[in-house]
Amino acid sequence: MANKLTEIQKKILEFIMDMKAGLGSTPSLAEIAEKFGYRNRSTVQQHLQALEKKGFIKRNPKISRGIEITMKDNFFSPRPVLGEVAAGNPLTIYPDAVDSVDLPAIANMPRDSFLLRVKGDSLKDAYIFSGDIVIVNPGLEARNGQFVVAVLEDSAVVKRFVKKSNTIELHSENPEYEPIIVQADYDQFKLVGVVVGVYRSMEN
Numbered sequence: 001m002a003n004k005l006t007e008i009q010k011k012i013l014e015f016i017m018d019m020k021a022g023l024g025s026t027p028s029l030a031e032i033a034e035k036f037g038y039r040n041r042s043t044v045q046q047h048l049q050a051l052e053k054k055g056f057i058k059r060n061p062k063i064s065r066g067i068e069i070t071m072k073d074n075f076f077s078p079r080p081v082l083g084e085v086a087a088g089n090p091l092t093i094y095p096d097a098v099d100s101v102d103l104p105a106i107a108n109m110p111r112d113s114f115l116l117r118v119k120g121d122s123l124k125d126a127y128i129f130s131g132d133i134v135i136v137n138p139g140l141e142a143r144n145g146q147f148v149v150a151v152l153e154d155s156a157v158v159k160r161f162v163k164k165s166n167t168i169e170l171h172s173e174n175p176e177y178e179p180i181i182v183q184a185d186y187d188q189f190k191l192v193g194v195v196v197g198v199y200r201s202m203e204n
Contacts (some may be wrong), residue, residue: 001164005054005056006035006050007150008047009047009050009051009054012032012035012036012044012051013051013056013057015035015036016032016069017026017069018055018197018198019031020069020186022126024053024077025065026065026066026067026068026069027065028064028065028186029041029044029045029048031057032044032048045124048067055070056069056070057069057070059069064186064193068088076131077126080133080171081115081116081117081133084116084117084118084119084156085116085117085118085119085134085149085156085158085159086119086120086155086157086158087118087119087120087121087124087128087130087158087172088120098115105135109135110135110137110139110196112138112139113135113136113137113138113139113193113196114135114136114138114174114193115133115135115136115199116133116134116136116149116156116158117132117133117134118131118132118133118158119131120175121174122159122172122173122176122177123147123158123159123172123173124173124174125173125174126160126173127198128147128173128198129159129200131200132198132199132200133198133199133200134147134149134158134197134198134199135195135196135197135198135199136149136192136194136195137193137194137195137196138192138193138195139193140193140194140196141194142161142163142191142194143161144161144162144163145160145161145162146160146161146194146195147159147160147161147194147195148160148161148170148191148192148193148194148195149191149192149193149194149195150170150189150190150191150192151189151190151192152180152182152188152189153188153189154188156157156192157170157180158195159171159172159180160172160173161191162179163170163184166183166184167181167182167184167189168181168182168183168184168189169181170182
């Protein structure tokens with residue numbers, strides 16, 4: 001059924017799923033309109049009607065955030081989790097798959113991307129929690145402000161990336177953690193990839 005969605009319908013569904021996973025509630029019409037630059041909410045309504053007709057969501061027009069995701073189990077497929085990455089103190093990244101997770105078939109998995117499980121609470125203020133799965137794209141060049149996975153002296157961390165003239169800073173989203181600062185040419189530091197998505201099972 002996923003291949004029957006238009007590109008914009010797929011993006012709206014992904015946004016609804018991301019909001020549900022990250023904040024625990026689905027977005028309002030106004031939030032969807034703002035996200036996709038629609039001035040007229042009737043356009044959003046049309047896309048939601050299409051998603052509902054195709055069986056992906058159910059709407060309750062009496063509730064502001066009345067979108068319910070109704071995809072069944074066969075819309076999920078197992079994907080390998082290659083290891084754990086620290087949202088906190090650095091920890092070892094495993095070379096082989098240590099787990100698997102059922103990701104929605106609609107989930108955006110860029111070519112050559114891979115999954116890591118977050119361990120620790122240093123990104124809690126960015127709504128990335130211990131046990132979450134991050135989708136990492138190794139083919140992107142990191143930009144300031146993005147979340148990245150990096151290896152520091154054989155240990156892996158996920159942090160917010162800030163590059164300055166001679167240093168690279170890896171920032172947490174938790175005031176209890178100090179930034180990790182390394183020289184830009186430090187040979188024991190390597191960027192693994194940019195975090196392009198976060199998935200959370202509400203059962204965990």
